[in-house]
Amino acid sequence: MGGYPCPPRNLSDEIAAQLLINYVTARMILRGLRKSASEEVLRDGAVLVTGAGSVVARLLLHLLAKEGLAPIGLSRSKASATRGMAELNGAQIAASEDEDWQAQVTSLACGKKIVGVLDCVSGSLVREYASLLSDDAAIVTYGALGGTSLGIGAPEIVGRQLIIRGVVFTRWFSELSREDQAEDIRSAFDLASEMPSLFKTGGVFGLAEVQEAIAAVEAPNRDGFIFFRP
Known part of the structure; x- marks a missing residue:
């Protein structure tokens, strides 16, 4: 990059x-x-x-x-x-x-x-x-x-x-200059360091846990992203 x-x-x-x-x-x-x-x-x-x-x-x-x-x-x-x-x-x-x-x-x-x-x-x-x-x-x-x-x-x-x-x-890829894109990325990294709580994880599942992951995605009041980890 x-x-x-x-x-x-x-x-x-x-x-x-x-x-x-x-x-x-x-x-x-x-x-x-x-x-x-x-x-x-x-x-x-x-x-x-x-x-x-x-x-x-x-x-x-x-x-x-x-x-x-x-x-x-x-x-x-x-x-x-x-x-x-x-x-x-x-x-x-x-x-x-x-x-x-x-x-x-x-x-x-x-x-x-x-x-x-x-x-x-x-x-x-x-x-x-x-x-x-x-x-x-x-x-x-x-x-x-x-x-x-x-x-x-x-x-x-x-x-x-x-x-x-x-x-x-x-x-974002076509409308912003490379300089503006770089500034967005820099700002994103700064915010992640300042307030990591804005990027919450709702669960991490193995590839064999597909049904559990689907249930977590569909759960009411899910609090964060659901991830697969190999």
Whole structure:
């Protein structure tokens, strides 16, 4: 990897295996957000992050807060929300299993307009949070855990001038200069040393333990990536 920084010697295999794809994905999502909303709008508003129990969403919540913005997480379960708030030093996270989660999100925004959503869920959830957004808000979507459609129709998108932007990890290779790629890698290594808890492991299985690994992946409230080790 000529020209790219070398990984630190103390980087574990489990963190190394998930670090770059998750960190680079998070950075690309934030770049997509800034293509869709001005810095002034972002500074004055709040940003909703769905799927807040996932590694990428935790990274987004951390990076947004570090940049001085106002992120609000949305997890599926209360357990995941509580865990995320503890791991991210008081991050604001609501749980969609609560009937009043929309009111909770509005309260966590503290009077700020929700001007952006970083969404890995899609499906019907988009319709459920759309009413919370300001006009001209940006929905940056990078996954479809809840279904392949966006859950809202053209009349609402057009009438409220919502911005819909898709983000995919692979654009990192073609859109960024080698210098910017190297900076992303360097930043990823720094963050792994600073906050290894952001890159959690949910279990490590041998190749003969396929069924156990599948069960671990499908377990509710899974806390971290599942790995195979030869």
